[in-house]
Amino acid sequence: MTSGSLFNLHVMRPSSATAMNHIRHGTKEATYNQDDGIIRLYLRGHPLVVHIPTDLLHSYSINKVNSPPTQRLKLEWVYGYRGRDCRHNLFLLPTGEIVYFIAAVVVLYNVEDQIQRHYLGHTDDIKCLTIHPNKLLIATGQVASLDRRERRPHVRIWDSVSLNTLHVIGQNGDFDRSIACLAFSKLDGGNLLCVVDESAEHSISLWDWQKTEKAHKITETKTSCDPVLAVEFHPMDRFCLTTIGKGHIHFWDIEGGSLSKRLGTFEKQEKPKYVLCLAYNDLGELLTGDSNGNIMVWQRSSNRPLRTVFNAHDGGVFTICILKDGTVVTGGGKDKRIVEWDGMLNRTGREAKLPDQFGGVRTMTTGKGSMLMVGTTKNCILQGTLTLNFSLVVQGHTDDLWALAIHPTQNQFITAGYDRCIHLWDTLSHSTVWSKDLGEPVHSCAFSPDGSVLVFTTVGSRWIVIDATTRQLISMHSDGNEQIECVKYSPDGRFLALGSRDNHVYVYAVSDEYRKYNRIGRCTGHSSFVNSIDFTVDGAYIQSCSGDYEHLFWNAGTCRQLNNMSIARDLEWETHNATLGFNVLGIWPESADGSDVNTCDRSHSGKLLATGDDFGKINVYSYPASQPKCLNHSYAGHSSHITAVRFMADDSRLISIGGRDSTIMQWTVS
Template sequence: MAASTKDSTFNADEGTVRMFLRGRPINLYLPTALVDNYSLSRVATAPLAKLRLEWVYGYRGRDCRANLYYLPTGELVYFIAAAVVLYNVEEQQQRHYLGHNDDVKCLAIHPNKLIVATGQCAGHDRREGKAHVRIWNSVSLHTLHVIGLGDFERSICCLSFSKADGGALLCVIDDSSEHNISIWDWQKGEKGQKLAENKSSGDTVVAMEFHPLDKNTIISCGKGHISFWTFENCCLYKKLGIFDHRDKPKYVTCLAFTANGDIVSGDSSGNILIWARGTNVVAKAVRGAHEGPVFSIYTLKDGEVLTGGGKDGRVLQWDAQLTKTEIETLIPEQYGPVRAITEGRGSQLIVGTTKNCILAGSFQLPFQPVVQGHTDELWGLAVHPEQSQFLTGGHDKMLVLWDSLSHTAVWSLDFDEAIQSACFSPDGAVIVVGTVLGHWFAISAETREILSHHNDGSEPIQVVRFSPDGKMLAIGSRDNIIYIYQANDNYHKYNRIGRCSGHSSFITHFDWSSDSTFILSNSGDYEVLFWNASVCRQIPQSSQLRDTDWATTTSTLSAATIGIWPENADGTDVNTCDRSHDKKLVATGDDFGKVKLFTYPVTQPKSLCHTYGGHSSHVTSVQFLPDDTRLVTTGGKDSSVIQWVIC
């Protein structure tokens, strides 16, 4: 049974609100000052403040291809989560197309370099969350057409505008079991018109392009195949590429076209094959061009060809006949192998990598990161207590310190274990990091050396937080226990005082009282418990603490957060919340990729809010920067970090 906020009851004698999550009653004591005038029927208004998406950190190169282009506006266009980013590196400015409501998986640029098509996967919402293609203007960010709502299964995996006829058609391949290929007259009405459809392949399809010179010719490739399609009389006809028995690869991984219209394909064995224009046979083979797979082929304006290696990290230049030149460069190993290549301004090359980074450089100049990102699920987020910096830590074992003003990584640190949680000491000099294996580390924020290492149980450390006075550190574990430590020697040394044991499920959130005496904690089965921290004793009479001033509001279950739970919410729907330092706002992140902004305190079950998209998976953490000018949010599986300005 889900929660129903309309089933909440108010006991005026005790001053309690009883709400239900999954049928489980939760009694919360309201502050004394609110009790006399409290009414369940009152609707709390949304705040005057609003959020504006300012910056998206990260890029999706890990598992997506051909998703990085340079526009005439001087912007790079790429995607991560449900956001398409238009990033002007020179001006250090981002714009964002936010029409999608779930993971964007592919991207195509119209021949006029103005119109963009992006395809998304099916999402959470049965009505709106269907796989579809959105076609939009890259200058105005205005949506022109929405194609295929209800036509595609699971996801869109490849997109291409026709080239030889000026971009009148759009070809789409979906990620269904048959990988259906369809041709659309995308300009016909708001929803476009499907002209033809056919089964493409029972095997994975990874790339597809319209031929630049031959009208109505399409090439697609993927696991064990390359296909040559002809679109005629509203029908699609396929010829399979014929491989020499030596050259049949496990995957054909990428394709491009030479200046004279021959097709160039790269494969998982590191070979490059040229298929003569108008045929389905190999005209030339370059075996072992790269060590490991060839992930990207790009034809330069002057007809020369670039290839990028998925294991060796090399970018090689070839002449128009695919004879290797002496020109090559190596992408630094820490940024990952090459995923996508495109031309920037002048002789500049832009490279996207499988470690979700974007680099800019050339054969003469070394490659420097312009975008860095995480590559796995993100849970750890900590905001610096004084500066405009924040930390993120993920299951990719990376800890990154970001500067919110320059939007760059100050430093990153490789861990041996997946990171689950993090916090700063009150003076910002020490970072505490909790891992999924029950270990936690105290690290110098300046030198990044490990000052202290402890182990509490073998379950993930869900929450780490210092008391406001800095004398104690609380560690909340998935083993249902909060461990309390005394912090000594400028946060370099820690002695365990005891364990707060009493929850019947894993710890999800907790908050310290402003006087560093008490802790309010939540668990996975929606318990709200209170503790005297220094003696690790539970306080059974929670009414005694109804007027306590709490240093933070990160617990999703408390008298101050009753209204963050939507109608019919499951108890796991809201993952995270945070109160602004001026005590005017509460931000939440939920399982549907949404960030919401409420007026603090959210004591009314019916509370209006502002809702924002951009993330595609569960939002795992939200935190206000110390001056309350910005909010930082992390997406779990979408591995994105989004920074919002509070307007």
């Protein structure tokens, strides 16, 4: 599945691309009326009138091109891990780094030194990862993409030291939908790469990946109509490999350059719904874990189980890890247990249970020394031993991510989403300061001007005020019957404004150190959901934008609409999260094939403007971006529509969150 946009789900869209091309959209057709001081353009067929500030009326030229900023972004840190729906995707490299992926980024993380490096060659969701026998090269596979560069699902083989891409396989349309799993051959020095895709028949193909830049396909055949979860070459039989998945285990012979399949038979045992994981021991025997909670041992070159350990786990066995001394460690998805076995699969009596907030065990690998690294079903990575318990190394969100707020004075920011969890992060230690389960999905949030209080809006009509230090509930409120889309305090803290999916902006008077809220009224006039709010520097006026590209102004104290454009055109805004207006005119694409702009933020210095779009791109402009044509720098990494971008209080960093990719990215500005 490719990630699309949820941003304008409720705005009527034409049903076909042909219809879309007939809709007037973009800055290319913008016209300038110098007498009235206005620019007219269309966004998705909606007419927009932009008023030029009074002091620019005589000097403004619509034909000038805005140059890109001198400052650039660099990806510094990625928060999160994809364990919710991917497997076998956590490894330790000889460099001391653990390698894993989330969104379109492969993360190489040295936990001891607290340094991350990032492979950014992919254009959309990465779904699988495998390590070459030389422990230096890595292959990663991705889904079909919306990206113009490389839309097709493909595999990238790259160097984990230099991060250079060596080969790209699949640009000729060799794979369908996505890459399901990958494996390098073992005995011949890793000359072959096996790839299974997610087409209807889950094609399996063998590649001599070093032969040309795009690799040479040796053979291809169909595996099964059911999902394939893993593939692995035999470590002692160079012509054998195994695939597992829904209701099956297949043993493949690759001698003679073709793939022939033998079905694994479960004989008198209950056939598992899924065979979930596999690993080879020192004798060349295959160990599999399944959804019945059993571990099966398959004799070398046999397609029948030699023996079975029943009820190894309560629920599915999600991972099997064989240590250097032959000890076996298994992880359960449902029971959250890590269990140690000797080489004969007798329990040693040593086991651990993961705390509930981290989820079940998704995958395991050996870390440094006697450490185990554990990836979990709730997108976390833990490290530890069975005697010393496990500590958190990577914290992640597990569902759509929409809420982001920056602390007004400290190096901290808060995120929240549909997984009901809120996390306060520190940009310098790259870790959570605290976490809290709010009990309901969150859509937006805001800090009070002094950082002492937090407001969270839910996917219902409720909003919740909590103390940022004690995390104690201060009060709960409700406005309208629909989701609150955005929330913001005025700079002086006198007002709180909330934009709703019911097309209204609700305004409250704030007192008693942000602990008391009295509704002043609601601003009525939008004809679609309100998606952004900004206050003027003095807190007297509000600007709001809606899903049908409407840009309105309001008196904050009376909730009355400000229709006098001679006043509105010259207002100075404390923040600029509105995607419409003179100072952000150039963030929109020139024509209809461009992406929607979901979010924007102006730096506190007033020099930069960052936006996030439907294609997962962050674009950075010089502020003001007031020309129809504004050049910019563009950055990839997210695999979903970006729901928020915000500069830190000192402008040293930018934080971005991706909706469906559940990923937080921290970028340095330099």
